[in-house]
Amino acid sequence: MDYLEISQELVDFIQNSPSMFHSCETISLVLEAAGFSYLNEGDAWQLEKGGKYYTTRNGSSLIAFTVGQNLSDYHFQLTASHSDSPSFKIKSVPILEGPGEYIRLNVEAYGGMIDASWFDRPLGIAGRVLVREDGKVVSKLLHIEDDVLIIPNVAIHMNRKINDGFSFNRQVDLCPLFSTGELKSEDFDRMIAEYLGIQVEDILSSDLFVVNHQAPSIWGFAKEFVSTPKLDDLQCAYAALKAFVSSENDETINVYACFDNEEVGSNTKQGAMSTFLYDSLQRINSALGYTSEDYYRAVAKSFLVSCDNGHAVHPNHGEMADDGNRSYMNKGIVLKEAANQKYTTDAFSRAVFKEICHKAQVPYQYFANRSNMAGGSTLGNLSNIQVSLHALDIGLPQLAMHSAYETCGSKDTLYAVEALTQFYNSTIKVNSAFDFSIN
Structure with missing residues (x-):
């Protein structure tokens, strides 16, 4: 698909998601159209291999998953984004x-x-x-x-x-x-x-x-830019969803998570720090007839991509970006890292995702905060409190994060869709933090 078509789909998705509750409904409608079945948290879960399911909490957080037909090397491959905006x-x-x-x-x-x-x-x-x-x-x-x-x-x-x-x-x-x-x-x-x-x-x-209510715009003489409310984080929520529903993998359980309350710390019953992800993965494991030992083994071999937008170099304030680890719009996915562990990226997870990007032929770039500036936190390290996974943090570069009207590059959403589709379609075999393969 053309990157301008993807950009138009993105702004349509955002316009249908004026609150976290609407974001959850919009995602649910996409999943329903793709053949996913709804599971109420208060009901018993009956799952089948080859099935496609989703559940929600508070009407503002959502977890969807597909069950592979051949789970001989059972593990989870997950993305996480968030439904709320300031x-x-x-x-x-x-x-x-x-x-x-x-x-x-x-x-x-x-x-x-x-x-x-x-x-x-x-x-x-x-x-x-x-x-x-x-x-x-x-x-x-x-x-x-x-x-x-x-x-x-x-x-x-x-x-x-x-x-x-x-x-x-x-x-x-x-x-x-x-x-x-x-x-x-x-x-x-x-x-x-x-x-x-x-x-x-x-x-x-x-x-x-x-x-x-300012209308989104795909703009510029060369149509380089997309400006709209709520790019952080609906751009990543949309890209991960698009990749998730279009992917197939019979050897994994692919998971799409979109959490509420990231912008206020995630420490709510439906936030990334809650038990929502842990509860869902445990219930998937049990409903498929696996044991607690099977669950722990599966988690040890699983991989999470935390997707939350990053900062592009500001055109008037280049001095605010790190001298080397800086990102630009329309130049690809941002791999985010921080020594204080606010981002989960480490050498192992970076290597895994770089291989994914190479397979997808998608450009990537690096981001780190200036050493004299504090950065924010996001979903990966917070969700890891409940479910400890190999993980990295990525994002798409944008300007004016947390403004009422934000700007990104028109090509980057497509890059994210392509890379995350490759991620979901690939089987990542993790033997240890020193040994992995991607099939």
């Missing part, structure tokens, strides 16, 4: 009244966003709402695609220091404007009810987030 979460009591007849929303930061990027943009609302329905409580997805909010800047005439490194107060400066007086405080719930087609009194609770 945004502003609307508080349970959402309304702030005044000054005058203004109605504003009371929000708090979810993750480490670039505050200034959220000003003066058309904004919507997305998330889930728990409602009464036919004597039960059900979760409904909400995406208000109309522009119903804006966070206005203060005019430069009233804040002469705005261009001198002004520090925003999130309790004061980042409150979205909802009405100048045409609406009242009760109209917020009325709006939600109207969009969901329900009665206001049936709303029980919600997890709602502010959403940037």
Whole structure:
């Protein structure tokens, strides 16, 4: 497939995923269309060799897997990405009244966003709402695609220091404007009810987030760039999913994991630090008739690719990148490493994935933080707390990570799809940290 077609698929995927709950649903729909069967965590799991399955937790994290027909050398080959992105979460009591007849929303930061990027943009609302329905409580997805909010800047005439490194107060400066007086405080719930087609009194609770509605763009005279909200980490979530559903491997159990809450530390019941991955792998092992000893042996021979976007060299600030281990857009997959072990990449896992890239004929590059700058953490080292695996961290290079509108290269999504397809199609035989082969 052409890289511009893949880029268009990517932005369509992102537009269908305005919250982590929508991301999970969008992924589920792709899996259902590919013949995967849903497994409820609360039900007994019946699995067959050759089967394709998925499960979810909290409606925002998802694990899918395919069972090979020939599991004589039973092990797992996994990718992990995340479904969430930095945004502003609307508080349970959402309304702030005044000054005058203004109605504003009371929000708090979810993750480490670039505050200034959220000003003066058309904004919507997305998330889930728990409602009464036919004597039960059900979760409904909400995406208000109309522009119903804006966070206005203060005019430069009233804040002469705005261009001198002004520090925003999130309790004061980042409150979205909802009405100048045409609406009242009760109209917020009325709006939600109207969009969901329900009665206001049936709303029980919600997890709602502010959403940037600026349209994605594949741009540049040579169409080199893709700009959209939520590239981190839906670009990797999409690329890994595309590779997963198109791959076949009869000798492994291939696993696709997409976790919620990476942007706030992953230490939730559905995050990468939770038991979700451990529980799922254990249940797969048991449902296929294997023993605990079989499970430990399988994990020792397994391999995880943690997929979370990385930083491209900034065009105006090249000095912020490491002198040698730096990455550029449209130059391939980024192999990320850190001496503090915030990334899981080591010499062994790097060697494995370099061989995968060579087989796929996909370019790769290296990333490490400057030694005088702290970097972030991601999924690999956190999920390894529960399931210790050979693993490495990769990503795709982008600009303006955690902005409301981010930019990547138009070729890199295809590179990731090709490399991860090769990963899933290959059988990685790990005998020890000094001995592996790829078939």
